[in-house]
Amino acid sequence: MIIDCHGHYTTAPAEAEAWRKLQVQALGDPAQAPRKAQLRISDDQIRESLEGAQLKLQRERGTDLTIFSPRASSMAHHIGDAQTSRVWSEICNELVHRCCTLYPENFAGVGQLPQSPGVPPETCIPELERCVKEFGFVGCNLNPDPSGGHWKEPPLTDNWWYPLYEKMVELEVPAMVHVSTSCNPAFHTTGAHYLNADTTAFMQFLTSDLFKDFPTLKFVIPHGGGAVPYHWGRFRGLAQDMKRPPLHELLLKNVFFDTCVYHRPGIELLLKVVPVDNILFASEMVGAVRGIDPETGHHYDDTRRYVDSIDWLSDADKKKIFEGNARKVYPRLRKS
Amino acid sequence: MIIDCHGHYTTAPAEAEAWRKLQVQALGDPAQAPRKAQLRISDDQIRESLEGAQLKLQRERGTDLTIFSPRASSMAHHIGDAQTSRVWSEICNELVHRCCTLYPENFAGVGQLPQSPGVPPETCIPELERCVKEFGFVGCNLNPDPSGGHWKEPPLTDNWWYPLYEKMVELEVPAMVHVSTSCNPAFHTTGAHYLNADTTAFMQFLTSDLFKDFPTLKFVIPHGGGAVPYHWGRFRGLAQDMKRPPLHELLLKNVFFDTCVYHRPGIELLLKVVPVDNILFASEMVGAVRGIDPETGHHYDDTRRYVDSIDWLSDADKKKIFEGNARKVYPRLRKS
Numbered sequence: 001m002i003i004d005c006h007g008h009y010t011t012a013p014a015e016a017e018a019w020r021k022l023q024v025q026a027l028g029d030p031a032q033a034p035r036k037a038q039l040r041i042s043d044d045q046i047r048e049s050l051e052g053a054q055l056k057l058q059r060e061r062g063t064d065l066t067i068f069s070p071r072a073s074s075m076a077h078h079i080g081d082a083q084t085s086r087v088w089s090e091i092c093n094e095l096v097h098r099c100c101t102l103y104p105e106n107f108a109g110v111g112q113l114p115q116s117p118g119v120p121p122e123t124c125i126p127e128l129e130r131c132v133k134e135f136g137f138v139g140c141n142l143n144p145d146p147s148g149g150h151w152k153e154p155p156l157t158d159n160w161w162y163p164l165y166e167k168m169v170e171l172e173v174p175a176m177v178h179v180s181t182s183c184n185p186a187f188h189t190t191g192a193h194y195l196n197a198d199t200t201a202f203m204q205f206l207t208s209d210l211f212k213d214f215p216t217l218k219f220v221i222p223h224g225g226g227a228v229p230y231h232w233g234r235f236r237g238l239a240q241d242m243k244r245p246p247l248h249e250l251l252l253k254n255v256f257f258d259t260c261v262y263h264r265p266g267i268e269l270l271l272k273v274v275p276v277d278n279i280l281f282a283s284e285m286v287g288a289v290r291g292i293d294p295e296t297g298h299h300y301d302d303t304r305r306y307v308d309s310i311d312w313l314s315d316a317d318k319k320k321i322f323e324g325n326a327r328k329v330y331p332r333l334r335k336s
Numbered sequence: 337m338i339i340d341c342h343g344h345y346t347t348a349p350a351e352a353e354a355w356r357k358l359q360v361q362a363l364g365d366p367a368q369a370p371r372k373a374q375l376r377i378s379d380d381q382i383r384e385s386l387e388g389a390q391l392k393l394q395r396e397r398g399t400d401l402t403i404f405s406p407r408a409s410s411m412a413h414h415i416g417d418a419q420t421s422r423v424w425s426e427i428c429n430e431l432v433h434r435c436c437t438l439y440p441e442n443f444a445g446v447g448q449l450p451q452s453p454g455v456p457p458e459t460c461i462p463e464l465e466r467c468v469k470e471f472g473f474v475g476c477n478l479n480p481d482p483s484g485g486h487w488k489e490p491p492l493t494d495n496w497w498y499p500l501y502e503k504m505v506e507l508e509v510p511a512m513v514h515v516s517t518s519c520n521p522a523f524h525t526t527g528a529h530y531l532n533a534d535t536t537a538f539m540q541f542l543t544s545d546l547f548k549d550f551p552t553l554k555f556v557i558p559h560g561g562g563a564v565p566y567h568w569g570r571f572r573g574l575a576q577d578m579k580r581p582p583l584h585e586l587l588l589k590n591v592f593f594d595t596c597v598y599h600r601p602g603i604e605l606l607l608k609v610v611p612v613d614n615i616l617f618a619s620e621m622v623g624a625v626r627g628i629d630p631e632t633g634h635h636y637d638d639t640r641r642y643v644d645s646i647d648w649l650s651d652a653d654k655k656k657i658f659e660g661n662a663r664k665v666y667p668r669l670r671k672s
Contacts, residue, residue, distance in 0.1 A: 144522070149487070150487075151520055151522040155521055155522055185490065187487070187536055188539040190574065191539035192536045192539040195562075195563045196528075196532035199527075199535075200523055203524040204522070206524075207527075224566065226563050227531045227532075230566035230605060231559070231598070232601070233598030233629065234527070234597070234598045234636070235527065236599075237598055237637075238526065238624070241625060241626055241627050261566065262569030263569025263570075263609065265568070265605050265609050266568065266569060266609075268605075269601050269604075272601045273599065273601050289569075291573050291576045291577050301573075
């Protein structure tokens with residue numbers, strides 16, 4: 001079985017985006033805000049939005065289950081306030097829940113949190129509980145920068161985040177560290193901001209004792225860990241210079257990387273330097289890069305091909321990457 | 337001959353830092369500001385600061401010439417105003433010039449620019465001209481984020497920077513894109529901010545037509561290009577999705593990467609995916625990571641060993657990386 005731990009509902013029917021547009025337009029005048037019930041999307045529309053996209057790609061690439069969350073760039077936590085984010089997150093999570101209900105073999109849900117800049121993260125707990133307890137979701141996406149590229153929140157290792165972590169531990173759900181759209185013109189969203197956030201989060205973890213406080217808390221760092229595996233020597237050396245414990249002791253029981261790296265040499269590097277127990281298969285599809293690589297004739301994001309092609313990786317290790325590690329990091333998958 | 341294109345004067349005598357401290361203390365009261373002449377450092381002090389550090393490492397590692405600039409983290413352009421940065425940059429550049437004068441075979445200078453948040457970059461032109469024309473410097477360090485981690489400046493591809501680029505082109509000097517200390521608690525300086533800036537700058541170049549306007553302008557992206565080579569497929573795919581030209585046409589005549597990647601698998605990836613003409617040898621010494629890797633018994637930043645060990649790289653290609661490419665990117669090296 002092949003579990004893809006990083007998929008987004010980037011193909012939701014246009015009605016969802018239109019509803020969001022109304023919500024944003026009404027920001028200055030709450031009386032004009034659309035009601036949730038105004039959003040009408042049929043089951044057939046949802047089937048159609050998935051059949052030609054995520055489900056088609058699953059079939060073509062031979063993957064089975066996608067751990068599936070709302071479109072990351074559309075979370076846009078910087079827009080409006082906590083109430084804005086609350087209603088929009090509910091809508092996005094309900095849509096993902098409907099996908100999972102229609103195709104329970106193909107999708108397991110991951111929730112968008114109703115974060116808002118400067119608002120304590122514990123305000124996200126009710127929606128996290130709803131996602132896990134009512135919808136059977138197996139994780140959440142946590143945005144370390146709800147400001148959208150201005151980085152005003154305390155580091156992920158600050159007590160600021162602890163109430164949310166307590167709930168995550170209680171519910172046995174990991175978080176994927178995932179920013180949203182950059183509204184800072186310096187940062188391209190998918191080409192810079194996403195990767196920078198991955199590197200930033202890893203270094204926050206490396207310099208803290210967060211996992212002493214939460215020994216079972218788990219994070220997935222997407223996009224192959226940003227710059228981290230490529231600079232594995234730098235990070236090992238920085239930890240050593242700072243008299244921190246070795247990385248395996250410091251954070252590798254808690255921090256995992258996905259395989260969203262879109263060329264074979266990158267995947268090979270990841271598999272060479274990061275312990276196999278810390279790597280989860282993923283493709284980010286339908287995601288940031290949609291084209292076909294003229295050098296291979298295959299989609300850049302068909303990451304299964306790269307992993308399959310690594311002939312020095314044992315079958316047992318491939319099984320961990322494709323399935324076993326995901327079941328460990330997302331224990332609710334077993335229960336679902 | 338081996339040219340290391342990325343070295344910083346991180347071992348300057350303590351008097352320099354003490355002078356800076358006085359300068360910072362006097363920020364609210366310019367009458368208290370120290371005069372430049374108050375900083376007294378003898379030639380012997382400079383010799384001593386280099387003999388046991390950069391020169392010792394050059395000898396031990398068998399490298400010849402270091403392209404040498406002031407300590408990057410101490411540029412701290414966010415402190416004070418343009419006048420603060422002007423005087424501090426002059427001091428730092430004069431110290432590097434003295435290093436180069438005392439050891440002309442070992443060092444070629446690169447200047448710190450007196451940038452200041454929100455201040456037009458053309459204000460840096462006089463100091464750049466002084467460095468190049470009076471001191472014989474061969475390049476400059478350009479900080480894309482003088483705010484120190486708040487990223488408030490326009491992208492490097494904005495007209496905002498053009499007057500400086502015109503002068504760089506006229507003087508035939510490249511810039512290394514190099515941020516300074518992060519004062520944003522989200523970003524660790526050497527573990528996140530530096531790498532993020534590298535990735536950010538590359539993506540700014542990728543999405544612009546800057547090099548149509550300046551066909552001979554050249555940038556070196558340090559730290560192995562941040563996350564870029566590891567995600568080479570992602571960047572190729574993003575450019576393709578955006579209908580941009582292929583990378584070699586779009587920016588590889590203008591953008592170069594150094595080899596400051598502190599483990600062999602990282603260097604191997606860099607050499608595999610980035611064209612050999614775009615890679616310049618560097619070690620960032622004495623720099624971000626100073627320890628010895630217990631896995632190899634050698635310094636993490638002894639990057640020559642990694643390059644030497646790549647047996648599929650031809651001697652001609654190694655010569656390009658160690659010397660030839662630096663001479664192309666820094667044409668004033670030939671004249672110095």
